[in-house]
Amino acid sequence: xxxxxxxxxxxxxxxxxxxxxxxxxxxxxxxxxxxxxxxxxxxxxxxxxxxxxxxxxxxxxxxxxxxxxxxxxxxxxxxxxxxxxxxxxxxxxxxxxxxxxxxxxxxxxxxxxxxxxxxxxxxxxxxxxxxxxxxxxxxxxxxxxxxxxxxxxxx
Amino acid sequence: xxxxxxxxxxxxxxxxxxxxxxxxxxxxxxxxxxxxxxxxxxxxxxxxxxxxxxxxxxxxxxxxxxxxxxxxxxxxxxxxxxxxxxxxxxxxxxxxxxxxxxxxxxxxxxxxxxxxxxxxxxxxxxxxxxxxxxxxxxxxxxxxxxxxxxxxxxxxxxxxxxxxxxxxxxxxxxxxxxxxxxxxxxxxxxxxxxxxxxxxxxxxxxxxxxxxxxxxxxxxxxxxxxxxxxxxxxxxxxxxxxxxxxxxxxxxxxxxxxxxxxxxxxxxxxxxxxxxxxxxxxxxxxxxxxxxxxxxxxxxxxxxxxxxxxxxxxxxxxxxxxxxxxxxxxxxxxxxxxxxxxxxxxxxxxxxxxxxxxxxxxxxxxxxxxxxxxxxxxxxxxxxxxxxxxxxxxxxxxxxxxxxxxxxxxxxxxxxxxxxxxxxxxxxxxxxxxxxxxxxxxxxxxxxxxxxxxxxxxxxxxxxxxxxxxxxxxxxxxxxxxxxxxxxxxxxxxxxxxxxxxxxxxxxxxxxxxxxxxxxxxxxxxxxxxxxxxxxxxxxxxxxxxxxxx
Numbered sequence: 001x002x003x004x005x006x007x008x009x010x011x012x013x014x015x016x017x018x019x020x021x022x023x024x025x026x027x028x029x030x031x032x033x034x035x036x037x038x039x040x041x042x043x044x045x046x047x048x049x050x051x052x053x054x055x056x057x058x059x060x061x062x063x064x065x066x067x068x069x070x071x072x073x074x075x076x077x078x079x080x081x082x083x084x085x086x087x088x089x090x091x092x093x094x095x096x097x098x099x100x101x102x103x104x105x106x107x108x109x110x111x112x113x114x115x116x117x118x119x120x121x122x123x124x125x126x127x128x129x130x131x132x133x134x135x136x137x138x139x140x141x142x143x144x145x146x147x148x149x150x151x152x153x154x155x
Numbered sequence: 156x157x158x159x160x161x162x163x164x165x166x167x168x169x170x171x172x173x174x175x176x177x178x179x180x181x182x183x184x185x186x187x188x189x190x191x192x193x194x195x196x197x198x199x200x201x202x203x204x205x206x207x208x209x210x211x212x213x214x215x216x217x218x219x220x221x222x223x224x225x226x227x228x229x230x231x232x233x234x235x236x237x238x239x240x241x242x243x244x245x246x247x248x249x250x251x252x253x254x255x256x257x258x259x260x261x262x263x264x265x266x267x268x269x270x271x272x273x274x275x276x277x278x279x280x281x282x283x284x285x286x287x288x289x290x291x292x293x294x295x296x297x298x299x300x301x302x303x304x305x306x307x308x309x310x311x312x313x314x315x316x317x318x319x320x321x322x323x324x325x326x327x328x329x330x331x332x333x334x335x336x337x338x339x340x341x342x343x344x345x346x347x348x349x350x351x352x353x354x355x356x357x358x359x360x361x362x363x364x365x366x367x368x369x370x371x372x373x374x375x376x377x378x379x380x381x382x383x384x385x386x387x388x389x390x391x392x393x394x395x396x397x398x399x400x401x402x403x404x405x406x407x408x409x410x411x412x413x414x415x416x417x418x419x420x421x422x423x424x425x426x427x428x429x430x431x432x433x434x435x436x437x438x439x440x441x442x443x444x445x446x447x448x449x450x451x452x453x454x455x456x457x458x459x460x461x462x463x464x465x466x467x468x469x470x471x472x473x474x475x476x477x478x479x480x481x482x483x484x485x486x487x488x489x490x491x492x493x494x495x496x497x498x499x500x501x502x503x504x505x506x507x508x509x510x511x512x513x514x515x516x517x518x519x520x521x522x523x524x525x526x527x528x529x530x531x532x533x534x535x536x537x538x539x540x541x542x543x544x545x546x547x548x549x550x551x552x553x554x555x556x557x558x559x560x561x562x563x564x565x566x567x568x569x570x571x572x573x574x575x576x577x578x579x580x581x582x583x584x585x586x587x588x589x590x591x592x593x594x595x596x597x598x599x600x601x602x603x604x605x606x607x608x609x610x611x612x613x614x615x616x617x618x619x620x621x622x623x624x625x626x627x628x629x630x631x632x633x634x635x636x637x638x639x640x641x642x643x644x645x646x647x648x649x650x651x652x653x654x655x656x657x658x659x660x661x662x663x664x665x666x667x668x669x670x671x672x673x674x675x676x677x678x679x680x681x682x683x684x685x686x687x688x689x690x691x692x693x694x695x696x697x698x699x700x701x702x703x704x705x
Contacts, residue, residue: 001402001663007453014449022439025508029435036512038434039427042696075704099702101275101360103425103516107585107600112512114426117277117360118696121427134598138516138587140271142278142704143201146593 037113037123045117048072048098059085062092071095073102073115076144078135083152087127096120100141106152107134114139127154156649161231162547164245166637168224169544171253172217173633179212180626187574187619191605191612192592202591203269203705210272211263214378214528215291216256221536222381223249223298226325228543229384230302232652233321234309237301241308244301252294259287269705271589273371274347276363279701282351289343292336299329317667320398320405320657321388327408328380330669331373334416334676338369350701357698361428362691368419369684376415376444378528380408382535385488386455389539392653393485394462394478399454402662407447407454409672414443416676417683421506425515433687434508440683441506448499455492483560484653487538490568495531501579502527516589519582522575530571534564537629544636545650551643552636552650559632566625574618580610 003011028034048054053070058081060068069091072079085091095104095115102115106125113121127133137148156162182205188194189202196202227245231237237245262268268280274288306326309318317323342363349355387404391397398404420429420437463474479485501523504510514520541560545552582588586604595601605611643649665671 001406002400002661003403004400004457007403007450007457010453011446011449015446018442018445022442025438025510026435029431029508034509035431036424036434036509037427038425038429038431040430040694041427042694044697045699046697075702099699100278100704101364105516105585105587110512112425112515114423114515116364116426116428117699119361119427134585134595134600136587136595138590139275140203140206140589142702143203143269144704145203145589146591149593149595149598151598 039122041120066090068092074098075142076148078150087130092124102137103139105138130154157231158236165224165227168220172220175212175216182209184623187616191616218378229321233319241305248298255287255290276358277699285347317659324384332377335373338366342366368422372419373415378532382532391655396462398657399457401657401659405666407450410447417679424511487564491531491534494526498527517582518578518586521588522578525575550640563628570618570621577614
């Protein structure tokens with residue numbers, strides 16, 4: 001198959017860029033633990049209220065530098081009492097759903113988690129600036145989808 | 156001109172496509188005003204019903220019906236008139252597809268299926284909605300098999316010869332479609348239908364999502380490849396050149412069969428139930444599709460330059476001025492290609508593993524597919540529509556229609572530029588997609604989304620209104636070319652089907668050995684999906700009951 005000389009140059013340049021690009025993404029992901037939200041833990045969607053940590057949703061301090069925040073999403077809101085967390089500490093969010101698919105998305109941050117019934121989504125995040133952040137659902141979940149939101153206060 | 160019966164089939168497909176286009180774009184217009192709090196729907200109509208209709212009618216119905224119209228015409232033109240069997244099966248396919256469409260649309264209108272076109276479980280629509288979707292897919296399969304049958308007749312009569320480029324590309328697209336649909340057919344038939352009719356109590360949500368995206372991503376290549384056929388085969392003819400390289404064109408197309416399917420996880424990067432290793436593997440496979448895209452980009456510019464130089468252009472960029480800008484068949488497709496540059500770049504961003512968190516489910520994504528399927532694909536289809544309908548009806552594409560066609564594509568471009576730019580930036584600011592008007596209790600971060608100059612829901616509405624105006628001009632052009640424009644009685648008035656010559660003397664024969672490509676495609680699918688899907692089944696949590704939350 002004949003390839004024009006310029007096409008060879010163009011394709012080689014493209015493929016090398018591709019390799020460099022994917023290597024950067026892959027190395028930062030797997031050597032710096034920079035993954036998108038996810039997790040392999042499962043849960044019975046009908047027994048969320050009886051299953052730890054969702055039987056006691058909200059903020060729990062794990063050690064000096066780590067906090068866990070457990071949240072239950074349901075149409076159309078979050079069971080998340082008094083969300084107050086400190087800036088500069090690692091916050092581990094764990095979210096699940098009692099009904100349909102939702103999201104747990106904190107505006108102005110990189111926390112953007114899909115919440116799937118039967119699964120637990122996990123994401124660690126450290127807030128840099130104190131303030132009141134808007135939390136909203138960005139996955140369609142029904143008539144009241146656009147009223148599904150709450151707030152988290154970072155101090 | 157092709158046989159009357161084949162023209163009739165193609166025209167019916169186009170007719171349905173543009174009815175869907177008319178209703179779908181109207182739904183789009185309503186949406187931009189609702190999101191901006193300038194319109195409140197009556198109690199019997201819901202925003203999410205409109206949103207579902209907009210997605211289904213434009214992304215599925217308009218595209219699919221138009222694609223089959225294009226394929227029927229092009230196959231009849233390139234490899235000959237359909238035989239009686241092919242014709243019969245094609246019509247059965249058409250009616251089954253239409254029946255599925257009508258059933259699904261009726262359920263949406265009745266408010267029984269406000270589940271959007273992704274119909275994520277455990278939102279549960281009426282079982283008939285899923286039956287409608289299944290019939291739609293089965294109908295397209297029947298039509299696909301008719302075209303494959305027609306192609307096989309040609310192969311039998313022309314032993315040892317490579318098929319014409321148009322036919323080759325049509326068959327490639329159809330193979331891609333048949334394999335892609337396996338995912339959606341599996342989930343609809345074995346998961347959704349038994350569950351929605353109450354034969355099973357629960358559904359495995361994560362599995363259904365993964366099977367949907369097995370289909371959902373190659374679906375975009377099913378839209379894109381027919382546009383590429385136009386770029387590879389139609390555009391050179393309009394430019395007055397041959398196909399740049401027959402073998403590279405064919406190679407690019409078979410690479411799309413390989414690299415468009417085993418990649419659906421890049422739509423699921425921020426969700427649980429799939430380990431990071433499999434997410435990343437599919438990200439890598441996703442990016443392989445850049446290679447045939449680069450080949451296509453090279454070919455397009457090579458065509459432009461060769462054509463320009465043939466017309467006497469000099470200097471590095473002189474050819475640009477010599478392009479046939481006054482020919483709306485060309486200019487429309489050129490604009491479509493130009494939109495695909497930022498569109499493709501945006502796609503790379505979306506699929507970039509961690510980076511996806513910044514844009515996932517925000518308005519950015521809405522902006523992204525309006526400058527991929529909504530313009531590169533849709534405007535290529537418009538550019539085809541201008542001559543395809545007159546070609547099929549034997550009417551003139553009059554001077555006044557040509558001017559109107561220019562007005563149409565220019566308004567579409569302006570409207571889309573405004574709307575998609577606003578959507579992209581709003582998405583970066585965090586505004587969610589698929590959401591009716593909400594200011595989240597006057598939250599300051601949400602209020603930002605309404606008062607920017609370019610970055611506001613107002614700009615989106617202005618763009619959307621211009622787009623709707625453009626859509627109505629197109630409907631007028633379609634109606635004129637279908638029923639009212641004067642008949643082309645003289646030969647010089649007749650509209651041609653521009654199909655460029657392609658020199659296949661140096662094209663290797665193995666490119667048309669489909670079993671090689673289907674075999675590699677399945678091998679890649681098994682590598683990408685076998686382990687994660689089986690782990691979803693074996694380690695499944697208790698399933699979910701259905702919910703009707705609308």
